Amino acid sequence: MKRFLVLALAALGCQAKTVTYDFNVTWVTANPDGLAERKVVGINNQWPLPLIEVDKGDQLVVNMHNGLGDRPCSIHWHGMFQNTTNYMDGASMVTQCPVPPGQSMTYNFTVNQNGTYWYHCHTDYCYPDGYRQALIVHDEHAPFKFDGEFTVTLSDWYHEMVDGILSAEFMSVYNPTGAEPIPSSFLFNDTMNTSLPVEPNKTYLIRLINISAFVAQYFYIEGHTFKIVEIDGVYTEPTEADTLYIAVAQRYAILLTTKNETTTNYPIVTVADSALLDGIPDDLQLNNTNWLEYNKDADHPQATINVTDATELVPFDDITLVPVDKMELLPEPDLEINVTVIMNNLNTGFSYAFLNNISYTQPKVPSLYTAMSAGDLATNNEVYGEFTHPMVLNHNDVVQIVVNNADGGSHPFHLHGHNFQVIDRAPPYGPHFYDFLDGDPVYYDPSNHTAFPKIPARRDVFVLPPQGYFVMRFVADNPGVWIFHCHIDWHLASGLAMILIEAPEQMQERIKIPQDHLDVCKAAGILTNGNAAADTANFLDLKNQAAQPGWIPDGFTARGIVALVFSILSAIIGIISIVIYGLADVKNKQEDETVPESEQGEVAVEETVENPPKS
Ligand SMILES: *[C@@H]1O[C@H](CO)[C@@H](O)[C@H](O)[C@H]1NC(C)=O
Ligand SMILES: *[C@@H]1O[C@H](CO)[C@@H](O)[C@H](O)[C@H]1NC(C)=O
Ligand SMILES: *[C@@H]1O[C@H](CO)[C@@H](O)[C@H](O)[C@H]1NC(C)=O
Ligand SMILES: *[C@@H]1O[C@H](CO)[C@@H](O)[C@H](O)[C@H]1NC(C)=O
Ligand SMILES: *[C@@H]1O[C@H](CO)[C@@H](O)[C@H](O)[C@H]1NC(C)=O
Ligand SMILES: *[C@@H]1O[C@H](CO)[C@@H](O)[C@H](O)[C@H]1NC(C)=O
Ligand SMILES: *[C@@H]1O[C@H](CO)[C@@H](O)[C@H](O)[C@H]1NC(C)=O
Ligand SMILES: *[C@@H]1O[C@H](CO)[C@@H](O)[C@H](O)[C@H]1NC(C)=O
Ligand SMILES: *[C@@H]1O[C@H](CO)[C@@H](O)[C@H](O)[C@H]1NC(C)=O
Ligand SMILES: *[C@@H]1O[C@H](CO)[C@@H](O)[C@H](O)[C@H]1NC(C)=O
Ligand SMILES: *[C@@H]1O[C@H](CO)[C@@H](O)[C@H](O)[C@H]1NC(C)=O
Ligand SMILES: *[C@@H]1O[C@H](CO)[C@@H](O)[C@H](O)[C@H]1NC(C)=O
Ligand SMILES: [Cu+2]
Secondary structure, eight states, X not given: OOOEEEEOOXXXXXXXXXXXXXXXXXXEEEOTTSSOOEEEEEETTBXXXXXXXXXXXXXXXXXXXXXXXXXXXXXXEETOOOTTOGGGSOOBTTTBOOBOTTOEEEEEEEOOOXXXXXXXXXXXXXXXXXXXXXXXXXXXXXXXXOSEEEEEEEEEEOSSOHHHHIIIIISSTTOTTOOOOOOSEEEETTBXXXXXXXXXXXXXXXXXXXXXXXXXXXXXXXXXOEEEEEETTEEEEEEEESOEEEOTTOEEEEEEEOOSOOSOOEEEEEEEXXXXXXXXXTTOOOXXXXXXXXXXXXXXXXXOOOOSSGGGSOOOOGGGOOBTTXXXXXXXXXXXXXXXXXXXXXXXXXXXXXXXXXXXXXOSSOHHHHHHHSGGXXXXXXXXXXXXXXXXXXXXXXXXXXXXXXXXXXXXXXXTTOOEEEEEEESOSXXXXXXXGGSXXXXXXXXXXXOOOSSOEEESEEEEOTTOEEEEXXXXXXXXXXXXXXXXXHHXXXXXXXXXXXXXXXXXXXXXXXXXXXXXXXXXXXXXXXXXXXXXXXXXXXXXXXXXXXXXXXXXXXXXXXXXXHXXXXXHHOOOHHHHHHHHHHHHHHTTOOOOTTXXXXXXXXXXXXXXXXX
């Protein structure tokens, strides 16, 4: 069924080859935790999905057919820069139209990067239903040696379909505080209780990828330390560590040298970050054991975990890692973007996520197509619509983004099309990570910060600490439209995103959208030119743009509006106990508040207090 084709170009004296996959995306069933069989997104009738492997320099071609029947989809190649091929980035309504059922799209791009990546659906909130897997780039010139290699994904897992959870539990009047749905279990490489078979006295490269919707995980191996050699596709100076904190979408490659004796098997321990969870059901297994297996006939012991709470574990601090390429701190920025993460209710009664005062709302035309069709107006933020939160960047500008956090949760931020230097962050991982929850949020202060590292760590996903901040820099050297967003899929669904329109004039010169991408839009009934409001005549007329719901009017409290929505709903469906609980909860948390911008930050603090980090 699966056709896999390799065209070696050795005859031309050229090592790069084309690697082609045909992906027929359909529903299948799976039961990876042994607790519930459920519908999952399969490829060519299989799940777990095929691991994609290429060599650096290869051309990767994936012919995707949407055979799901009931929903659109797409594929994002997480961490791939798509330099000159922005339209292959896979983000629906940013760089392409969502591919409707029955339609196909070819992704075709050159892979000129090293390391550990993944691919996942990027249409609405489709990847937690199983549509995600590793993408590995082998590099024969890697600056480290090893005898064997393992790829391991870590993930949270829900027993229900995401769209059901989203409308019934998350974006719902029953959830005015925006509590994220709690996963049913945690998987290790899409299964549980599995072993990595190793030989003694050998060195293994282990690639770890968190492909979760929501939850970060701690990772360690009893009795062993290891060396970090890559983060998110950036080789690092080999750096000894014993415990990692792997947030959603982050990757680590580690070198592990095995012991000389083969008498004992060692637990590989993963611990879900319980600080992210608003409640922990009794039957949720937060920590899981898999094994570094020296001897398959010997005992496979369960982990002995000597902390009572995940937050007592002290993970390696990724901001201290030094890239092997020694890229120096970028100079002072030409452009600074300053955004603050805020959670707040709008007049639907639901909780939304904001960067400043904007909750990302999809435009009516993919933003890339707006840039391509806007002519000289492509450099004007207005044509992309207020609610995509657009920022036009000049070609080759040094851009600094300051991300402050008014919220009490941590958020793994991802930028498409780049990795970025992380030059400041507070508080650090470890015993002080939750310190800022004790008072008001602490924002980055340009006149009072720690010295920036001379050779900063670079990666494509970085964790914004609770009520803290981080500062990143990159060069706008990759013309295209790139989305910058929190990778917790629930938060992306509630608007925690903005778009960067990088060098639109160079885009217009260099980019040509393939015909099959345009055909997909036609099938989806979406225009391939026009502004965010789908106005093709007057790009400055945005009156028909999609907008975020309205603010709760002055003088109304969030509690009032939520209660109002409840009373209307209750009249229809009758009062049920969950409503009363929900209301009591809102009442406790939002008494006497008139919806200041910081409101939800305070709510989130209380949420964290219910599940206090111990330090
Ligand atoms: C995709 O798979 C489904 C289910 O096996 C099959 O019915 C359909 O014909 C396939 N489509 C393509 C284009 O291969
Ligand atoms: C894994 O092992 C645990 C503990 O023994 C058990 O409860 C669970 O059902 C197992 N999971 C699977 C998928 O085998
Ligand atoms: C993929 O892109 C390359 C470079 O643009 C082109 O030469 C090749 O024909 C394309 N392959 C497919 C299958 O579209
Ligand atoms: C993890 O799963 C992928 C896909 O099924 C598989 O190719 C890979 O070998 C697995 N890794 C390990 C360590 O078993
Ligand atoms: C371990 O491997 C090294 C070479 O890689 C060899 O010199 C050494 O003797 C080995 N030790 C044992 C105990 O096998
Ligand atoms: C990618 O690998 C090459 C060696 O193959 C190395 O020179 C380069 O620095 C690596 N790039 C990154 C970002 O680590
Ligand atoms: C295994 O033995 C070799 C020499 O025989 C030694 O160099 C190495 O450090 C030992 N490895 C471990 C993990 O103890
Ligand atoms: C390990 O899991 C058990 C059961 O879920 C839980 O009681 C315990 O607190 C967990 N330990 C850590 C460190 O998360
Ligand atoms: C757990 O126990 C090990 C060995 O007894 C010790 O080295 C480690 O520091 C302990 N971890 C914590 C978090 O206390
Ligand atoms: C960023 O914006 C916040 C909120 O408006 C403000 O408090 C802070 O001073 C700004 N920081 C910078 C570096 O401009
Ligand atoms: C500067 O930052 C430090 C560390 O965050 C803080 O303790 C100190 O009060 C700040 N100083 C001023 C003048 O804001
Ligand atoms: C994109 O390619 C250009 C030209 O080769 C290069 O200068 C730039 O650094 C690249 N940017 C990224 C993010 O790969
Ligand atoms: Cu988030």
